[in-house]
Amino acid sequence: MVKKLTPEDFWRKIDRKSEAECWPWLGPTHAGYGRLEYRGKKYFAHRLAYILTRGVLPENLVIDHLCSNKRCCNPAHFDWVSDRLNIARGTTSKKWGKRRFRNVRLGEESCRWRVVLRSGKVAVNGGTFDHEEVAAMQADVLAARLFPGFRAFNAPEMG
Numbered sequence: 582m583v584k585k586l587t588p589e590d591f592w593r594k595i596d597r598k599s600e601a602e603c604w605p606w607l608g609p610t611h612a613g614y615g616r617l618e619y620r621g622k623k624y625f626a627h628r629l630a631y632i633l634t635r636g637v638l639p640e641n642l643v644i645d646h647l648c649s650n651k652r653c654c655n656p657a658h659f660d661w662v663s664d665r666l667n668i669a670r671g672t673t674s675k676k677w678g679k680r681r682f683r684n685v686r687l688g689e690e691s692c693r694w695r696v697v698l699r700s701g702k703v704a705v706n707g708g709t710f711d712h713e714e715v716a717a718m719q720a721d722v723l724a725a726r727l728f729p730g731f732r733a734f735n736a737p738e739m740g
């Protein structure tokens with residue numbers, strides 16, 4: 582007889598950190614997503630995390646991980662999108678380590694966009710941001726201020 586899982590059992594399989602950080606699922610995965618059986622039903626861990634914290638799942642919508650971390654079960658990192666939009670978003674380079682804008686990358690731990698400017702041997706930390714586009718703008722503003730003649734801008738009119 583398999584013991585019925587309680588919500589506490591479920592949360593114990595997730596490395597819950599602060600709101601800002603990713604909460605990785607520690608159990609088995611399927612296609613990169615946490616997968617488990619909970620009270621006779623199969624779930625993706627992030628979806629069950631949402632159900633247990635917010636009550637219900639919106640219909641016809643899928644969870645888009647704003648942090649691009651499939652194992653992440655932190656509901657603060659979820660956004661709800663239609664299936665189609667999720668696929669469209671997935672084709673952008675919003676993946677760990679990859680970048681869509683110059684001087685902007687996704688922080689590996691924090692799920693936030695980090696601005697780092699380099700000019701020669703100088704590297705300047707421009708801070709972290711929730712939104713990639715905001716980080717890209719900040720990167721441009723900072724570069725214009727710090728490095729006259731800097732070439733790697735995101736906005737075409739600044740380049």
Ligand SMILES: [Zn+2]
Pocket residue numbers: 602603604648650653654655658692
């Ligand atoms: Zn996350």
